[in-house]
Amino acid sequence: xxKESSPSAAAPAVRLVQVPAELxxxxxxxxxxxxxxxVPKTHIYKAIRGGEVRVNKGRTSAxxxxxxxxxxxxxxxxxxxxxxxxxxxxxEFPVVFEDDxxxxxxxxxxxxxxxxxxVSFGVIEQLRAxxxxxxxxxxxxxxxxxxxxxxMVAKKRSALLALHAMLREGKGGKHYLALVEGDWVNDxxxxxxxxxxxxxxxxxxxxxxxxxxQKAHTIVTLRKRYGSYSLVDAELRxxxxxxxxxxxxxxxxxxxxxxxYGHDEVRADFARRGFNRMFxxxxxxxxxxxxTGDMLELRAELPPACLKLLKQLESA
Numbered sequence: 001x002x003k004e005s006s007p008s009a010a011a012p013a014v015r016l017v018q019v020p021a022e023l024x025x026x027x028x029x030x031x032x033x034x035x036x037x038x039v040p041k042t043h044i045y046k047a048i049r050g051g052e053v054r055v056n057k058g059r060t061s062a063x064x065x066x067x068x069x070x071x072x073x074x075x076x077x078x079x080x081x082x083x084x085x086x087x088x089x090x091x092e093f094p095v096v097f098e099d100d101x102x103x104x105x106x107x108x109x110x111x112x113x114x115x116x117x118x119v120s121f122g123v124i125e126q127l128r129a130x131x132x133x134x135x136x137x138x139x140x141x142x143x144x145x146x147x148x149x150x151x152m153v154a155k156k157r158s159a160l161l162a163l164h165a166m167l168r169e170g171k172g173g174k175h176y177l178a179l180v181e182g183d184w185v186n187d188x189x190x191x192x193x194x195x196x197x198x199x200x201x202x203x204x205x206x207x208x209x210x211x212x213x214q215k216a217h218t219i220v221t222l223r224k225r226y227g228s229y230s231l232v233d234a235e236l237r238x239x240x241x242x243x244x245x246x247x248x249x250x251x252x253x254x255x256x257x258x259x260x261y262g263h264d265e266v267r268a269d270f271a272r273r274g275f276n277r278m279f280x281x282x283x284x285x286x287x288x289x290x291x292t293g294d295m296l297e298l299r300a301e302l303p304p305a306c307l308k309l310l311k312q313l314e315s316a
Contacts, residue, residue, distance in 0.1 A: 015074040019066045022136045022157050028055065029062040030138075032074065033115075034128070037088070039077045041115070047075055088121040090130030096298050101159040101291050102152060103127075103137075106300040109148040109277040113139055127153065141167060141239065146257070149176070149282025149300045154290075162290035167239055172287025174236045176244055177223070177302060179279035179309070180253035181266060184222045184230035191218045191247040195240045206260060207242040209250045216240045218247045226313035229256065233283070244280065255280055275309045 023031060032044045032053065044053075051059045052075040055066065066072065093105040105123070107113070112122035124139050131137065140152035140163045154160035166172055196213035198206055217237035224231045230253070234244045242261070248254060249261035257267050257278040270276075285298040302310075 014076065017072045017074060019068055019070040019072065020135075021068045023066070024068040024070075025065055025157055025161065026138065027062065028053070028060060028064045028066055028072070031066055031072070035074065036077050043077055047077060088125045088129040091123075091126035092130050093123065093127070094300075096150060096300055097296065101156050101289070102140075102154055102163070104150055104152050104285070104298055107143055107148055107151040107282075109146050109303065109305075112145045113142050113151060123151065124153065140164070143282060144242070144245075144278075144280070146259075146278040147176075147280045147282060148277075148303055148306075150174075150285045150298055151282070152285070156291075159290040163287075166287055166290065170237055172285070174239075174282065175284040176234045176236070177279075177281045177283045177306075178232055178234055178244065178248060179226075179256045179306075180230050180232055180248050181256065181263065182228065182230065182253045183225060184220070184232055184253060186220075187222050189220045189251075191220060191251060192216070193247055193250055195243060195246060197241060204260075205241075207240070207246050209246060214238075214240055216243050216247065218244055220248070220251075226310065227316065229313060231310065245278075270309070273309070273312060275305060277305065279306060279309070281306060 017035065019031070029041070029044060029048065033041060036044065045062060047053045048062050054060070054073040055064060055070050057073070093107060095103065096106055097104040107123060114122040114124045124137065128134065128137050134155065136155055136157060138154050138160050140154050140160060143149065143151050152163065154163060193209045193216060194211050194213035195207050195216045196210035198208055200206060215238060219235040219237060221233040221235070222230060223233050234248070236243060245255055245258055245261050249258070254262040255278055256262065256270055257275065259267060259278070281300070281302055283300060283302070285296070287296055288294065289296055
């Protein structure tokens with residue numbers, strides 16, 4: 001006799017979701033990632049490409065910017081193991097500044113800012129899990145996983161759009177501290193080298209100097225010399241992927257601990273000293289508040305591991 005499946009075992013139904021005003025303007029894939037918590041991004045992209053996800057009854061692409069009032073059709077999207085869902089552990093991070101429009105945290109090294117590329121979740125997913133009452137939390141910019149320091153999160157769509165416009169126009173100042181190999185000669189130096197993204201044979205994303213690439217501008221100021229190493233301040237005048245790392249490496253001074261553009265033997269030497277990260281820290285941020293216009297001057301001091309290393313170098 002054939003056994004009937006119970007109602008609780010029935011496949012999840014198609015959902016029709018109307019986009020509220022506070023979520024309008026973001027990419028369709030990001031909207032779905034947030035709405036379908038725990039579902040792998042590969043499943044979401046496959047559903048979009050296959051036409052299972054529709055906006056206003058029509059097929060569209062992952063980079064479509066959803067608008068207020070759009071109706072998004074979301075097909076049944078299962079977790080890898082429906083019986084063993086893996087909830088994102090909520091986490092808070094040291095808060096440098098917060099009001100009703102923006103949140104600025106001091107991100108530790110070793111933590112990704114978002115899920116993807118082998119990482120199931122990052123800072124933004126953990127913040128959303130820790131603040132379920134928050135209707136809107138979106139990254140304003142990114143930091144590499146091994147970079148520590150100031151990270152901006154928007155709590156309102158209007159703040160996000162205003163901050164993106166400021167960053168595009170080069171308003172405000174973003175300064176990083178980096179320990180680099182070698183003796184940095186010039187007290188202050190402008191590096192203007194175009195950058196292009198490329199992918200290695202193993203599928204790893206990299207960036208290289210390319211005269212035909214995107215314009216990139218970094219201002220490097222010497223802070224202190226430590227024998228064969230130098231502590232420098234790197235000010236971003238543009239915000240390209242891996243910009244500081246590639247500009248410093250191309251100048252003959254790669255960042256200590258950089259596993260993509262640095263030297264393996266140097267990284268191994270510092271690991272033996274107990275330093276197991278890249279020495280790049282988002283140190284200061286100066287910009288107008290996106291809604292009030294008041295000037296914000298924010299600062300995150302070097303983490304203890306970086307300060308300890310500098311003391312070791314100073315006494316060597």
